[in-house]
Amino acid sequence: MKKQALERVAGNGLINRRHLLGAGLAGMGMAVSNSVLGADAGNLEIPGWSKQPGPGASAYGGPSRHADHLQRMAGAPNPIYPGGGASRSPLQHLQGTITPNSLHFERHHAGIPDIDPAQHKLVINGLVRQPLVFSYEDLLKYPMVSRVYFLECSGNSGALLRGAQGGTAQSLHGLVSGAEWTGIPLSTLLDEAGVLPEARWIAAVGADAASMGRSVPLGKALDDTMLALFQNGEPVRPGQGYPMRLFNPGWEGNTSVKWLTQIKLTREPVHFRDETSKYTDTLPDRRSLQFTFPMGTKSLITSPSGQMSLPGQGIYKVTGIAWSGSGSIRRVEVSADGGRSWADALIESNQFEKALTRFSIPWEWTGAGAVLQSRATDSAGDIQPTRDSILADKGTISTYHNHCIQSWNVDGAGEVSNVYV
Amino acid sequence: MKKQALERVAGNGLINRRHLLGAGLAGMGMAVSNSVLGADAGNLEIPGWSKQPGPGASAYGGPSRHADHLQRMAGAPNPIYPGGGASRSPLQHLQGTITPNSLHFERHHAGIPDIDPAQHKLVINGLVRQPLVFSYEDLLKYPMVSRVYFLECSGNSGALLRGAQGGTAQSLHGLVSGAEWTGIPLSTLLDEAGVLPEARWIAAVGADAASMGRSVPLGKALDDTMLALFQNGEPVRPGQGYPMRLFNPGWEGNTSVKWLTQIKLTREPVHFRDETSKYTDTLPDRRSLQFTFPMGTKSLITSPSGQMSLPGQGIYKVTGIAWSGSGSIRRVEVSADGGRSWADALIESNQFEKALTRFSIPWEWTGAGAVLQSRATDSAGDIQPTRDSILADKGTISTYHNHCIQSWNVDGAGEVSNVYV
Numbered sequence: 003m004k005k006q007a008l009e010r011v012a013g014n015g016l017i018n019r020r021h022l023l024g025a026g027l028a029g030m031g032m033a034v035s036n037s038v039l040g041a042d043a044g045n046l047e048i049p050g051w052s053k054q055p056g057p058g059a060s061a062y063g064g065p066s067r068h069a070d071h072l073q074r075m076a077g078a079p080n081p082i083y084p085g086g087g088a089s090r091s092p093l094q095h096l097q098g099t100i101t102p103n104s105l106h107f108e109r110h111h112a113g114i115p116d117i118d119p120a121q122h123k124l125v126i127n128g129l130v131r132q133p134l135v136f137s138y139e140d141l142l143k144y145p146m147v148s149r150v151y152f153l154e155c156s157g158n159s160g161a162l163l164r165g166a167q168g169g170t171a172q173s174l175h176g177l178v179s180g181a182e183w184t185g186i187p188l189s190t191l192l193d194e195a196g197v198l199p200e201a202r203w204i205a206a207v208g209a210d211a212a213s214m215g216r217s218v219p220l221g222k223a224l225d226d227t228m229l230a231l232f233q234n235g236e237p238v239r240p241g242q243g244y245p246m247r248l249f250n251p252g253w254e255g256n257t258s259v260k261w262l263t264q265i266k267l268t269r270e271p272v273h274f275r276d277e278t279s280k281y282t283d284t285l286p287d288r289r290s291l292q293f294t295f296p297m298g299t300k301s302l303i304t305s306p307s308g309q310m311s312l313p314g315q316g317i318y319k320v321t322g323i324a325w326s327g328s329g330s331i332r333r334v335e336v337s338a339d340g341g342r343s344w345a346d347a348l349i350e351s352n353q354f355e356k357a358l359t360r361f362s363i364p365w366e367w368t369g370a371g372a373v374l375q376s377r378a379t380d381s382a383g384d385i386q387p388t389r390d391s392i393l394a395d396k397g398t399i400s401t402y403h404n405h406c407i408q409s410w411n412v413d414g415a416g417e418v419s420n421v422y423v
Numbered sequence: 424m425k426k427q428a429l430e431r432v433a434g435n436g437l438i439n440r441r442h443l444l445g446a447g448l449a450g451m452g453m454a455v456s457n458s459v460l461g462a463d464a465g466n467l468e469i470p471g472w473s474k475q476p477g478p479g480a481s482a483y484g485g486p487s488r489h490a491d492h493l494q495r496m497a498g499a500p501n502p503i504y505p506g507g508g509a510s511r512s513p514l515q516h517l518q519g520t521i522t523p524n525s526l527h528f529e530r531h532h533a534g535i536p537d538i539d540p541a542q543h544k545l546v547i548n549g550l551v552r553q554p555l556v557f558s559y560e561d562l563l564k565y566p567m568v569s570r571v572y573f574l575e576c577s578g579n580s581g582a583l584l585r586g587a588q589g590g591t592a593q594s595l596h597g598l599v600s601g602a603e604w605t606g607i608p609l610s611t612l613l614d615e616a617g618v619l620p621e622a623r624w625i626a627a628v629g630a631d632a633a634s635m636g637r638s639v640p641l642g643k644a645l646d647d648t649m650l651a652l653f654q655n656g657e658p659v660r661p662g663q664g665y666p667m668r669l670f671n672p673g674w675e676g677n678t679s680v681k682w683l684t685q686i687k688l689t690r691e692p693v694h695f696r697d698e699t700s701k702y703t704d705t706l707p708d709r710r711s712l713q714f715t716f717p718m719g720t721k722s723l724i725t726s727p728s729g730q731m732s733l734p735g736q737g738i739y740k741v742t743g744i745a746w747s748g749s750g751s752i753r754r755v756e757v758s759a760d761g762g763r764s765w766a767d768a769l770i771e772s773n774q775f776e777k778a779l780t781r782f783s784i785p786w787e788w789t790g791a792g793a794v795l796q797s798r799a800t801d802s803a804g805d806i807q808p809t810r811d812s813i814l815a816d817k818g819t820i821s822t823y824h825n826h827c828i829q830s831w832n833v834d835g836a837g838e839v840s841n842v843y844v
Binding site: 052053054058065069072086087099106114117122132133136144150180239240242244245317319351352364 | 604658
């Protein structure tokens, strides 16, 4: 097996991202002799599971019992906020760009309503030529569009602006997931109702007990907003808005109103409870920014990440996800020395508009301390900011829309933890 | 609400695919007056699920109880073929292009082995400079690639060549699914082992009790074949080969050997039991074609489809999936008159290489009989054939690789059934 010299591309062990693509560098495989293996590897012990048939095909598949650590992190029920709260995706255990529906993050304001689709109605009214009521069966007849998008809660990563100690990729950043969403372009339904010239906003209301409502500018609603009916091929699940939700690609998750039951065309935003009591960005001078919709250009190293342990010196794969609410990911850089030097990561996946993009880079850990960071640049040229720059701009009264660079410290014992540098 | 004249684009009710995209044609929504609705639709009855909080976030989500018909169709256990058999995806209930992992079709030759990834080994040997043994942990360190691909069993749709009566999209065609597969380009691992010049094939063997083995030409193995470790973001599930499988994009599914434990580089194909007793195409003159790998250019209307009932005259959405093992889908046409006239369908999804593509077209059912068909053309210009042309070419001794046009009959009562025209 040929061994090449490591091409260092940035400080503290980052290696050319192309090196492991066939250059024989990694040497992860244990070299063995054909005589040890025998012509057919017959001298390797045959494991028990190869010796007798296993169970056959089933009606509904599940994960391996060795993968039962793939669970969301859900908060405990809160008696003064019944059904409220969130669950977070186990980002440190996922790869690729799609999140399985069972592991997609949730955020509820009054729990999950148990909706019978045969009884559910969607009303479009307000400033329209003709108010309309749609049944679920009606809506299934429309042409749809299928696109892969990320969804992120505006509060994701907010704890870092408040100086949270410790934490994992999941606990700190797990309010982002990716899926193929299938639904009706909202413009189709609005055109049917006939939007009056004076309409400027839509007011979207959910059928949950919170009557969660958000105002969305008409321009977005006529652009790429969809009425989502399917997620990763199957009907949207109850935790995601069954039987239907609004979906505003790239915008803060709460605007993608779940269990959608009404869209009212209006001149002005409605100032729903949930867009005044929550989801405004209060600045240090106490002015509050409203309707700060797009999620920022962001990336995150998911492995190695908080509370992982590196078992020993050697070559590791640094991998993570990047996304932007304003376009596609053009570039991801990684630093192993806390931002002093940077190297371009390999892009492993498609780079769709407003979707998760997977990156990686090989890294040699020598046993010395290291601070791992990633930094995304999107198709608009926006570069992920540092925490200091966000704190200087926005302070910490509100911690929505935190898209700062995450720093993971690796100490001499290989323990990985969240740090601020 | 404006109503336009229907633009007929082919016989027996097919309508311009752009019509429902905002032209106000569909009229699925019930027109109501603002006075009935009230300014806030307050006169619609508030359903019970909106009146009290529901359950909160959970660690692992599930589908709605109203979607419990989304199940695979699994054959009954067969005592003389323990663990053998298949389960079929509920294509008629899915939308978009991704199949949830729980609903992805399965095909097992000796059931599902219960593999401990910490004990599993992957051997690369044979005509290599240096035989290698990899652990699961080793392999997780490699750069990976994430791509959306279809997977189809070579026996899918075979019953139609044998003249099967009745059936559904699921029972007849459910051995095809779509997913984002993430894994290591196999070329990376082969380069590490060092392929000797005389090698022409790889022999891939699974760790199941069938020792399922397939020979794959080296050219494919060095092209887009991957060692797949993740499916739709999570570790490949036991039914799909946990902890790892081979994945040959576009090729018959059995070559994507599950529970992969050995890749041996060889001069010639091995002629494994499963590539001689099965998976050869025996022609009418009794010659058998071997190694007929790519799956043909194919499409299928998933709705309306067999055993569905149309509740009454009116406009329906005809939708389905198309795919090709040799490229991307360029065009899908639909006929409502048994192939006498055709209209272009709308493409609703991305059109990836070797992946499912979703199409639709609106159709007005007048209550008269109709035969619905779809016909795909791929990026190589290959057009999906008729059943008659496949029967003329290949006969019915073997029924693998059937990619013929499916005909769904709609009778005067709106009952949909599989027919041969």
